[in-house]
Amino acid sequence: MTRSTAGDPAPDAPAVVLDAGTLHASVTSPVLTTMTFLNEITFRYPDAISFAPGRPYEGFFDADDIPRLVQAYIDHLRDSGSSEDEIRTALFQYGHTAGQIRELVAGMLRVDEDIDVPPESVVVTVGCQEAVLLVLRALCRDPDDVILVDSPCYVGVTGAARLLEIPVVAVPGTGSGVDLDALERTVAELTARGKRVRALYVVPDCSNPTGVSMERADREALLAAAARLDLLLLEDNPYGLFSGRRRPTLKSLDERQQVIYLGSFAKSAFPGARVGYVVADQRVTGLAADSGPAGDGLLAAELAKIKSMITVNTPSVSQAVIGAMLLAGDGGLREANAVAAKHYQDMMGRIRDGLEREFPAAERPRSQVSWNHPDGGFFLTLDVPFDADDTALDISAREFGVLWTPMRYFHLGHDGDRQIRLSCSYLTETQVDEGIRRLAAMIRHLST
Template structure:
């Protein structure tokens, strides 16, 4: 039997994110009775009573009555491979225009297998590491984007994230450092609303400043809009793509949090023209790449998402509103429980942030929040969390953990925080 040498496998397979996900899943399986603040998954309530067949039928009805297809043509769309660009582009395009102020035609969108595939396709299309291209990311950063960059061999540079989003002065400095080293900062990844895991949110002024900096320094902005829907009503800010007048922003979204993750449907808005190829957009290039990655996003999954959109008047806002209310409630409850239960009780050096939206709270400890400490927390105290090290490019996350509020109900959050307090009191206090 052939034995493969690890040294002959790609370096990305030994990346911290891949090992961390596997470890967390293994710990959760060994301690099923522990209260888990680890997964950033949607609340299971929202799939209760979901009638997938009804959603599919609603989408088929749309194809027949709104797009003029015969019933047989409509049914065949669900059974065949389908176009790599997607089936529900028109519905998504209209929803983005209506709810987000993003005016992009259907042909500027590619419907992807989750946001993760969108990131992979965009990075592959844009970056030529041999030409000196560098990707800037916030630090801490969603491990999916840094993991995808690692798989593709793309150099990554980190820029500090504050409570108000990416440090723009730090980003400008990163551009200058890259240029001094004979490289080019090709694109910057940001989540302008409640990033994972940092929780930062950019002000309107900083959004404008980022676009001005992108124009001045000639880089693209990869905008991840996963958690924007959790914004308090009346406090919404336009996505970067809605403010983009220079074609600098590539907008990535997902239906995982507002519908359900099992559908695996995301999208990317890539309306940038390709020079020298009249009528060709970046979206066309991404669709071409997709034909050799996943061929197409499963039509049945797209039909379910399309049907859900149609049932809510074609509005992303209407579709996401009940979910947003639950997640805001959970986040407020988690922060309140931490404040009530931990303040004045736990050791000095334990602190946490208070984001206004999203799924996550970060906590800082005076000791390393590593796998060994998580094992103690799970085995002896029945509470799970996520070490933050996997979200940082250096060792600055070693003393931090992430708490997710999305998957739990208030009573479980309350019990989990009490267990966390006991764990911190007895283990960290010593």
């Protein structure tokens, strides 16, 4: 038998080469490539002490916990009356798109954050990044729809918006949160240009990248401003359990269902599980008749529809592990994270103490080095007298053995050029002390 070769490529046919100009513009967007550069430089200088990653401290992890937690969740299902067949299906098969631990997540929110929402308003996601993607996709319908961000802003949000071709406009932040006057002006200017401002993204507790937290009065003022402006708030809260002082979330103060709450177990449990969630208890009207009574339903249900086309469902085994952790903590994670919270606060204090030694108050006007004082979380902001760009970072890694994150990564414009983000979360006491010594030497070198 002779096989047809009519469709075979010629033996010397060149390999396919794609022109970047034919791909989506996001693949070459600075928003996406900056974090790639940071990963590359970390691998290039593995011995450098790194204040760059926002990762939890690995000393709190034990590999033996994983099988123990899965077994604990299986025991929970048995105790709840599930049959062996149902348990097998729950762990091995595709699961409910909106998540199988929604009741446990809703319970955690009541215990830890005084947020009382029905489980039906929760969608369990593949990390918080998927939650961001789902919400942006659902809210923004037309090219004139705009998302606002408190600037500087976590790049995961601006990057997701870039992928979806959603315009993002920055609103300046202050030492106590969003500049409300600037917010009012921005919304008025965009509305006058025919734009529809859909939502404002904020991180009120120990913000990434600045470390800033909003006080209660500022939170209440932001909610009032959002009500006047007919604006949804996207509240992201990965660091609230690690704050030195417990503050009410925007969602717990929300009486109008104007806050969509984004959460993650990456910091409070462990990032390898890749489990996050979104609380979307807003009513949606005008749906197809089969979507709910009188064509009404929850925004969460609409987000689940989108999720079904992206990840289908969040991995069941990952949900089992997180579910078991929630069950072990009487429904919450705040008490289970008390040791971690103290560790991060101690490391934050150690960074500040080291900076105080290297740059005493009397010398700071001359050195032009200063920093803020977050009361928790993972990050603080350091002002320096030189351009803290990729070139400076490469010099810092190569010649001084210390890594950090340029704050310009988190700005949409050219702000933050002379600022550095320092993370306290991933290092030991010894590494912090030596890292600050190296960092100070680098600053002095680049300042001359």
